Amino acid sequence: xxxxxxxxxxxxxxxxxxxxxxxxxxxxxxxxxxxxxxxxxxxxxxxxxxxxxxxxxxxxxxxxxxxxxxxxxxxxxxxxxxxxxxxxxxxxxxxxxxxxxxxxxxxxxxxxxxxxxxxxxxxxxxxxxxxxxxxxxxxxxxxxxxxxxxxxxxxxxxxxxxxxxxxxxxxxxxxxxxxxxxxxxxxxxxxxxxxxxxxxxxxxxxxxxxxxxxxxxxxxxxxxxxxxxxxxxxxxxxxxxxxxxxxxxxxxxxxxxxxxxxxxxxxxxxxxxxxxxxxxxxxxxxxxxxxxxxxxxxxxxxxxxxxxxxxxxxxxxxxxxxxxxxxxxxxxxxxxxxxxxxxxxxxxxxxxxxxxxxxxxxxxxxxxx
Amino acid sequence: xxxxxxxxxxxxxxxxxxxxxxxxxxxxxxxxxxxxxxxxxxxxxxxxxxxxxxxxxxxxxxxxxxxxxxxxxxxxxxxxxxxxxxxxxxxxxxxxxxxxxxxxxxxxxxxxxxxxxxxxxxxxxxxxxxxxxxxxxxxxxxxxxxxxxxxxxxxxxxxxxxxxxxxxxxxxxxxxxxxxxxxxxxxxxxxxxxxxxxxxxxxxxxxxxxxxxxxxxxxxxxxxxxxxxxxxxxxxxxxxxxxxxxxxxxxxxxxxxxxxxxxxxxxxxxxxxxxxxxxxxxxxxxxxxxxxxxxx
Numbered sequence: 057x058x059x060x061x062x063x064x065x066x067x068x069x070x071x072x073x074x075x076x077x078x079x080x081x082x083x084x085x086x087x088x089x090x091x092x093x094x095x096x097x098x099x100x101x102x103x104x105x106x107x108x109x110x111x112x113x114x115x116x117x118x119x120x121x122x123x124x125x126x127x128x129x130x131x132x133x134x135x136x137x138x139x140x141x142x143x144x145x146x147x148x149x150x151x152x153x154x155x156x157x158x159x160x161x162x163x164x165x166x167x168x169x170x171x172x173x174x175x176x177x178x179x180x181x182x183x184x185x186x187x188x189x190x191x192x193x194x195x196x197x198x199x200x201x202x203x204x205x206x207x208x209x210x211x212x213x214x215x216x217x218x219x220x221x222x223x224x225x226x227x228x229x230x231x232x233x234x235x236x237x238x239x240x241x242x243x244x245x246x247x248x249x250x251x252x253x254x255x256x257x258x259x260x261x262x263x264x265x266x267x268x269x270x271x272x273x274x275x276x277x278x279x280x281x282x283x284x285x286x287x288x289x290x291x292x293x294x295x296x297x298x299x300x301x302x303x304x305x306x307x308x309x310x311x312x313x314x315x316x317x318x319x320x321x322x323x324x325x326x327x328x329x330x331x332x333x334x335x336x337x338x339x340x341x342x343x344x345x346x347x348x349x350x351x352x353x354x355x356x357x358x359x360x361x362x363x364x365x366x367x368x369x370x371x372x373x374x375x376x377x378x379x380x381x382x383x384x385x386x387x388x389x390x391x392x393x394x395x396x397x398x399x400x401x402x403x404x405x406x407x408x409x410x411x412x413x414x415x416x417x418x419x420x421x422x423x424x425x
Numbered sequence: 426x427x428x429x430x431x432x433x434x435x436x437x438x439x440x441x442x443x444x445x446x447x448x449x450x451x452x453x454x455x456x457x458x459x460x461x462x463x464x465x466x467x468x469x470x471x472x473x474x475x476x477x478x479x480x481x482x483x484x485x486x487x488x489x490x491x492x493x494x495x496x497x498x499x500x501x502x503x504x505x506x507x508x509x510x511x512x513x514x515x516x517x518x519x520x521x522x523x524x525x526x527x528x529x530x531x532x533x534x535x536x537x538x539x540x541x542x543x544x545x546x547x548x549x550x551x552x553x554x555x556x557x558x559x560x561x562x563x564x565x566x567x568x569x570x571x572x573x574x575x576x577x578x579x580x581x582x583x584x585x586x587x588x589x590x591x592x593x594x595x596x597x598x599x600x601x602x603x604x605x606x607x608x609x610x611x612x613x614x615x616x617x618x619x620x621x622x623x624x625x626x627x628x629x630x631x632x633x634x635x636x637x638x639x640x641x642x643x644x645x646x647x648x649x650x651x652x653x654x655x656x657x658x659x660x661x662x663x664x665x666x667x668x669x670x671x672x673x674x675x676x677x678x679x680x681x682x683x684x685x686x687x688x689x690x691x692x693x694x695x696x697x698x699x700x701x702x703x704x705x706x707x708x709x710x711x712x713x714x715x716x717x718x719x720x721x
Contacts, residue, residue: 127523127526174704174707174708175707177707177708177711178662178707178711181454181458181460181526181666182662182666184460184526185460185658185659185661185662186662186703186707188655188658189655189658189659189662189700189703190700190704192655192696192700193696193697193700196693196696196697197693197697199693200692200693312651312655313534313651316530316534319527319530320530320531323527365539365542365543366539366542368542369538369539369541369542370538371534371535371537371538372534372535372538372539372542374534374535375531375532375533375534375535375536375538376531376535377531378527378530378531378534378535379514379528379531379532379535382518382524382527382528382531383517383518383524383528386524401521401523401524401527404523405521405522405523
């Protein structure tokens with residue numbers, strides 16, 4: 057009986073949540089303070105769409121960080137591949153939409169396969185630094201603007217002609233909202249399915265104790281690579297949606313700060329928990345979008361400079377919030393009310409511990425694998 | 426020939442800054458298992474403190490003296506912020522490595538944003554003694570004098586660290602702690618003092634790198650620390666985590682390679698080449714140049 061009701065709940069709750077989210081653009085309700093305009097206005101819908109989009113990307117990052125225990129600092133690279141390749145393909149190379157999507161999908165699979173295979177040769181903290189370095193290559197490339205393709209600081213304005221008509225223009229923001237909601241749902245379903253599958257169970261075992269997985273005769277390397285490719289591919293898909301939603305590409309999506317904000321989203325929501333990353337992504341994006349408005353409000357502007365300056369910097373507020381969160385609520389929002397001590401981050405301890413299951417260095421046996 | 430000499434010495438100057446950052450990172454990681462993401466912010470804060478002091482010390486007529494005094498302020502602030510970070514944020518999370526890393530990530534973002542909030546994103550011009558911006562002729566190449574100061578500072582820090590480890594009691598404790606922390610504690614030695622000390626040394630080295638970068642680039646901007654930190658990470662991984670000599674060797678290689686490729690190939694290629702070098706090192710020697718496993 058219990059098992060049955062659990063299964064029904066695990067389908068019914070997401071259905072209800074996403075069903076409600078799908079109806080949001082039809083509500084003409086004004087929520088004062090939270091949003092500037094009613095829910096069905098393009099401005100509000102775009103903020104909501106961004107929230108859902110980054111919620112989805114955060115879920116893909118959680119697959120790496122929360123479920124497999126891989127502390128990657130280079131997830132932005134794969135998102136940026138999706139954003140820039142879509143924008144460049146459609147605009148500079150004048151490809152059709154299907155061709156662009158095919159190429160993006162191919163690159164979105166091959167790039168993480170190659171880079172993941174190299175960076176997974178080290179574990180723990182060294183893995184974090186190596187992924188950061190690879191992502192830096194993306195940042196450099198974007199800033200270097202080869203053949204005028206990436207547009208350096210200005211980015212790329214998307215040529216919308218190849219897109220279907222219902223995605224073009226401010227008045228179709230409703231459809232763009234549904235597009236991002238669709239993306240979030242797909243990521244949610246794929247992550248749930250993957251985590252429950254048999255490789256998914258190995259990922260979680262790798263997170264808990266990699267050495268034991270190896271002793272059981274399973275190969276941690278190929279399983280970690282699988283998680284890396286899947287998570288990166290989902291991020292690339294998110295990049296495609298972002299390019300269409302925003303109408304172009306900007307260099308911020310390729311920056312190291314973007315990966316760090318994904319990390320904050322996941323920890324904020326609760327790493328390795330069903331609703332954690334989605335919640336964290338939505339909340340972080342909302343704060344990031346709304347804090348500048350808060351900072352320019354009269355109440356803040358009247359404060360003395362000592363308080364006004366820090367409050368005017370969204371990243372300062374979010375950074376401090378993040379530190380407090382790690383200290384006082386390590387399970388994130390989804391971890392509130394959970395019994396037992398701090399599941400979220402503690403489960404990941406093994407992954408970065410120097411000389412835990414696998415410290416900074418891979419041994420010969422795995423290096424040969 | 427003269428271009429090559431200029432590139433080489435400039436590359437070494439760049440490598441010197443990487444080494445100053447990487448040595449602190451590597452020591453902190455080696456001893457405590459903490460990857461300090463706020464290290465770049467220490468650099469930025471130290472450099473800004475020095476710049477701020479340069480403005481406040483305008484009563485002093487002699488520019489070199491003013492520069493030196495302001496540099497001392499920057500170094501002190503670098504040490505202070507590092508010690509505070511260790512005491513307030515890192516120590517309560519002792520042995521919880523994931524939380525320690527995350528806290529330094531948050532601190533790095535917050536400090537950088539705060540600096541940008543107070544002094545804006547634009548580059549602030551450094552007051553530098555004229556001697557530093559003049560050039561000296563070496564084998565026909567006109568080398569800006571600040572390059573020699575950067576290289577000299579890095580060599581001095583390297584020798585100082587080696588002497589500290591070799592001849593002092595605390596150096597011995599730190600070295601032993603890197604090898605086997607549990608054993609040092611079992612012998613009744615309070616390693617936590619060594620933690621604070623290592624953080625302070627890292628903070629000073631980072632601030633020094635920041636001040637030198639202010640001279641090298643002609644000014645300082647809030648993103649400087651984060652930018653240099655990424656290359657310092659590359660240096661640390663190539664050199665091998667926890668190895669000072671490995672970091673020194675890797676810093677020289679990375680600095681030179683970046684300069685040569687940026688000049689002879691095209692601007693930006695050097696940055697990519699360094700990242701490729703990292704990939705190759707990982708494939709051939711996953712433990713880095715020093716190739717030893719960090720003890721725990």
